[in-house]
Amino acid sequence: MEDTTPVDSSERWVDIDKLLLRNGNLVGPGFEPGPELREFLQHDCKVLCIGAGGLGCEILKDLALSAFANIDVIDMDTIDVSNLNRQFLFRLQDVGKPKAVVAAERINGRVHGVTVTPHFARIEDMPLEFYQEFTVIVLGLDSLEARRHMNSVACSLLGFDEEGNTDTSTIKPLVDGGTEGFKG
Secondary structure (H helix, E strand, C coil): CCCCCCCCHHHHCHHHHHHHCCCCCCCCCCCCCCCHHHHHHHHHCEEEEECCCHHHHHHHHHHHCCCCCEEEEEECCECCHHHCCCCCCCCHHHCCCEHHHHHHHHHHHHCCCCEEEEEECCHHHCCHHHHHCCCEEEECCCCHHHHHHHHHHHHHCCEECCCCCEEHHHCCCEEECCCCCCCC
């Protein structure tokens, strides 16, 4: 049964605001704390989660509960009964369905104010323009080949000025949370 109890918005983001409204040891030189950061996360920042398996389920949950409101997920796999013990977004009745679609439905149904858009596809089949839409790309992959492909995509998104300097507006942060089989 889905929990549809509304969360008081004044309480929901208390912990996120603690991070976004003050300076810290891990922030860059241009970091300016302020309420507009949460506004950015909730309205302007678009995150792509690649993979909806064991890592992807955790990544999607964490993003949705951390003020990111515009999330896309891409996965080419379908749910197998062997996934159910470690991929908590899936149930027995989901076996055979696309992981990206079911994960998006589950998050959308549980976390108010978040929109997860699924893509049941191979990452190699998506055009470069697809990846340009996102502010951040997070990998939850278990394939070294797929991780290398996404690194190549992120590098090919870079633009340069006439002097050969990187145009910082073209940088897409690539967060790799991947594993390699059972090696972690």
